Amino acid sequence: MYDIAIIGAGPAGATFARLIGTKYKVLLLDKRELLNNEAGSLEKCCGGLIAPDAQRMLGKLGLGIPQNVLVGPQLFTVRTIDMQQDIERYYQRHYININREKFDRWMVSLLPSSVHVACGALFVRYYFEDGVFKIHFRNNGKEYIERAKYLIGADGAFSILRRQLLPEPFQKTYISIQEWFQVKNQQPYFSAIFDDEISDFYSWTIPKEEYILLGTAVLPEKNTTQKLELLKKRLTKYGFEFQNRKKRHGAFILRPSSAKQICLGRGNLALIGEAAGLISPTSAEGFSYAFRSALALAQSIQEGPDNLAEQYLKNTKELRMNITIKNMKAPFMYNAFLRKAAMKSGLLSMDIYA
Ligand SMILES: Cc1cc2nc3c(=O)[nH]c(=O)nc-3n(C[C@H](O)[C@H](O)[C@H](O)COP(=O)(O)OP(=O)(O)OC[C@H]3O[C@@H](n4cnc5c(N)ncnc54)[C@H](O)[C@@H]3O)c2cc1C
Known part of the structure; x- marks a missing residue:
């Protein structure tokens, strides 16, 4: 039996496993093959930009990103385009541009050897009996069961654990699609594109070596493919070309409109x-x-293992407050009138001489 079983070896699961892996007997399960050098068929769909808040956390965790995880160009500018009001502005912001698949493999490579990593293992469901979690998963067509005292769900936006715990769906779940196009002339910006006809959230472009990624996040009832085609058409006016498509993938994105939705x-x-x-x-x-x-x-399990839920609630107070504050700022980005006023004012924007 394990002390702790973690489902999902993405940034959350791999970080947690690394922090507690020498103190407890830990099992880390992921359906992806994260121990090989080559990406398998299951890749996490992501823009692969490490924003300043995440850079700060990497620093706090004592980590620096190795060169083989980085991709060019490194980005210092956000190009913000409001398509309906036809305004654009450039803002200074430094992102670290990475290969997401390599980033996840690198994080898993940092785990202490005491952590048992099971890749290619699809978690199916859990049962809680006699104070112990029975974890059912499949590997190569066979079903297995492992037992643990603590069960940690780090299985992302479509979390089976969360859905087993709370049957009602997360209130705002978006479908995001990303397409990769080969380009000759790269625009060295992360573009954030606002257009209410396409999404009440936003769309983006990100340069990655010889590719440009085009992505959008829409609510499920909307016709995602049609929206993406409209986005491409409208973006040609801003100098983008999307012709030589190499890849298309998708994923869910959650959008907590209140800290109360955090589970x-x-x-x-x-x-x-x-x-x-x-x-x-x-x-x-x-x-x-x-x-x-x-x-x-990780701090909660060390400070109060017998009262984990209460301790974790306490230790995430600032994080939950952060979601509340972000929601208070949201109208300046997502209300067309306020966004127009903010962009027109030119406050904090910069001129580009390209
Ligand atoms: C299109 C898109 C672009 C994004 N771009 C950015 C960006 O540029 N910068 C940024 O900071 N954030 C970005 N995000 C958000 C970011 O990707 C996630 O918030 C982040 O990956 C969450 O990390 P996590 O470890 O919680 O979950 P995930 O990274 O989703 O990891 C979950 C892990 O659990 C595994 N898993 C899931 N279900 C099972 C199962 N049943 N059995 C076994 N294993 C399972 C998965 O294989 C995965 O490895 C983007 C999201 C999307 C969808």
Whole structure:
């Protein structure tokens, strides 16, 4: 039997496992093959930008990103385009541009050898009997059961653990699609694109070596493919070309419109990262929330193992407050009138001489 079983070896699960891995007997399960050098068929769909909050957390966790995880160009500017009001502005912001798949593999490579990592293992469900979690998962077509005292859900936006715990769906769940296009001339900006006809959230472009990623996040009832085609058409006016498509993938993104939607777990079952609903409701930046919640849970399990839920609630107070503050700022980005006023004022924007 394990002390702790963690479902999901993304940024949240791998960070938590690294922080507690030498003190407890830990099992870390992931359906992806994260121990090989080459990406398998299951890749996490992500923009792969490490924003300043996440950079700060990496620093706090004593980590520096190795060169083979970085991709060019490194980005210092956000190009903000309001398509309906035809205004654009450039803002200074430094992102670290990474290969997301390599980033996840690197995080798993940092785990102490005492952590048992089971890759290619699809978690199916759990049962709680006699104070112990029975964890059912599949590997190569066979079903297995493992037991643990604590069960940690780090299985992302579509968390099976969260859905087993709370049957009602997360209130605002978006479908995001990203397409990769090969380009000759790269625009060295992260573009954030606002257009209410396409999404009440936002769309983006991100340069990655010889590719440009085009992504959008829409609510499920909307016709995602049609919206993406409209987005491409409208963006040609701003100098973008999307012709030579190499890849298309998708994922869910949660958008917590209130800190009350965050689900941290119950008893000895805890949720971290996006499984808990922890992600920025304004930018969909999720790395910093994955790291912060993993650290908060690692501290909680050491400070109050017999009272984990209460301790974890206490240790995530600032994180939950952060979601509330982001939601208070949201109208300046997502209300067309306020956004227009902010962009027109030119406050904090900069001129580009390209
Ligand atoms: C299109 C898109 C672009 C994004 N771009 C950015 C960005 O540029 N910067 C940023 O900061 N954030 C970005 N985000 C958000 C960010 O990707 C997530 O918030 C972050 O990855 C959350 O980390 P996590 O560890 O909680 O979950 P995840 O990274 O989703 O990891 C969950 C892990 O659990 C595993 N798993 C899931 N279900 C099972 C199961 N049943 N059995 C076994 N394993 C399972 C998965 O394989 C995965 O490895 C983006 C999200 C999307 C969808």
